[in-house]
Amino acid sequence: MGGVAHPGGDVVVIVAFDQVQLLDVAGPLEVFTAANRCAGPRYDVRVVSPDGHDTVTSCGLRICVDASLEELPERPHTLVVPGRRDWRRATADAGLVSLVAALAARTRRVTSVCAGAFVLAHTGALDGRRATTHWELASQLASAYPGVRVEPDLLFVRDRHLVTSAGVTAGIDMALALVEEDHGADVARDVARQLVVFMARPGGQSQFSVRMTPPSRHPLVRRVMDVITADPSVPSGMDALAAGAGISTRHLNRLFRQETGMTPGRYVDAVRLEAAKALLSSGTATVGEVARQAGFGSPEAMRRLFQNTFGVSPTVYRARFRSTSASA
Numbered sequence: 001m002g003g004v005a006h007p008g009g010d011v012v013v014i015v016a017f018d019q020v021q022l023l024d025v026a027g028p029l030e031v032f033t034a035a036n037r038c039a040g041p042r043y044d045v046r047v048v049s050p051d052g053h054d055t056v057t058s059c060g061l062r063i064c065v066d067a068s069l070e071e072l073p074e075r076p077h078t079l080v081v082p083g084r085r086d087w088r089r090a091t092a093d094a095g096l097v098s099l100v101a102a103l104a105a106r107t108r109r110v111t112s113v114c115a116g117a118f119v120l121a122h123t124g125a126l127d128g129r130r131a132t133t134h135w136e137l138a139s140q141l142a143s144a145y146p147g148v149r150v151e152p153d154l155l156f157v158r159d160r161h162l163v164t165s166a167g168v169t170a171g172i173d174m175a176l177a178l179v180e181e182d183h184g185a186d187v188a189r190d191v192a193r194q195l196v197v198f199m200a201r202p203g204g205q206s207q208f209s210v211r212m213t214p215p216s217r218h219p220l221v222r223r224v225m226d227v228i229t230a231d232p233s234v235p236s237g238m239d240a241l242a243a244g245a246g247i248s249t250r251h252l253n254r255l256f257r258q259e260t261g262m263t264p265g266r267y268v269d270a271v272r273l274e275a276a277k278a279l280l281s282s283g284t285a286t287v288g289e290v291a292r293q294a295g296f297g298s299p300e301a302m303r304r305l306f307q308n309t310f311g312v313s314p315t316v317y318r319a320r321f322r323s324t325s326a327s328a
Contacts, residue, residue, distance in 0.1 A: 011044045014028065015099065015116075016048070017084075019084045020055065024114050025063060028172070047067075048068065050098070078111065079103050081111065084115060096119060118137075131164040132157045133164065141261070156174040163177075173197075218259050221259045224252065224256070229271050272294045272296060277317065291314075
């Protein structure tokens with residue numbers, strides 16, 4: 001597996017390294033390759049590695065390297081930095097960080113997939129910028145690199161020439177958006193049809209998690225999280241939650257952001273959404289009854305949050321997810 005060379009096209013550089021997640025590399029690579037098939041050669045995709053040697057992915061598949069840093073043009077068009085689940089190993093790899101830093105400094109558009117955001121952040125490229133990563137890693141990114149403004153629920157985030165995407169397959173969403181930016185919606189739509197994926201996937205990362213963040217190690221934050229998840233129907237305004245934890249509302253907000261990458265209010269919404277999803281997909285209660293049991297003030301409040309988060313109403317969600325059949 002390697003890149004697809006089309007001399008004269010916009011050069012896309014994908015960084016590969018040992019134990020990289022295969023789909024972080026293959027997803028964007030397939031999108032750019034499909035764009036070439038749809039519209040003629042437009043992307044010249046090159047795969048590089050820190051030492052110039054082939055690499056082995058997390059699933060054991062070998063990736064062939066196409067070029068060295070010296071063989072790349074002075075100003076590549078797009079850089080894609082994939083990730084590995086153990087991001088600390090990646091950021092401790094001096095050769096990898098050095099390669100990414102050198103490429104980021106000279107590439108017109110810099111992107112990352114999943115935990116690749118940690119490598120970009122380690123180079124300083126994301127300081128003062130908005131960014132995202134896999135929802136399970138968002139709080140770790142915010143904690144390890146406080147200069148980065150982490151958006152934990154978005155599938156991808158653009159901040160000027162920097163584009164970061166969420167977990168694994170979100171690299172496909174991001175790459176489609178880049179193709180649309182470069183060559184228009186018609187080409188991107190053709191690519192999406194070929195790959196049988198959404199042109200623009202509805203909803204954010206919260207649709208994929210049962211509990212959007214891992215339990216906090218901070219005892220006060222953990223206590224508040226437990227109160228919320230124990231019964232999402234219990235009234236849980238910020239003042240009441242803070243009082244229950246014995247701290248000020250401002251201090252609770254600060255601690256919660258620091259530990260989870262989101263506000264307490266966002267966490268309350270996420271837990272109530274999870275409760276509502278479970279009730280809708282497994283029971284026969286009406287939408288109004290589900291809204292009450294899940295802690296929403298009204299069915300309309302639940303409908304608004306469903307629409308904003310998943311891009312569908314609770315009724316449509318129930319119709320889609322009560323069965324795994326494609327016709328459901």
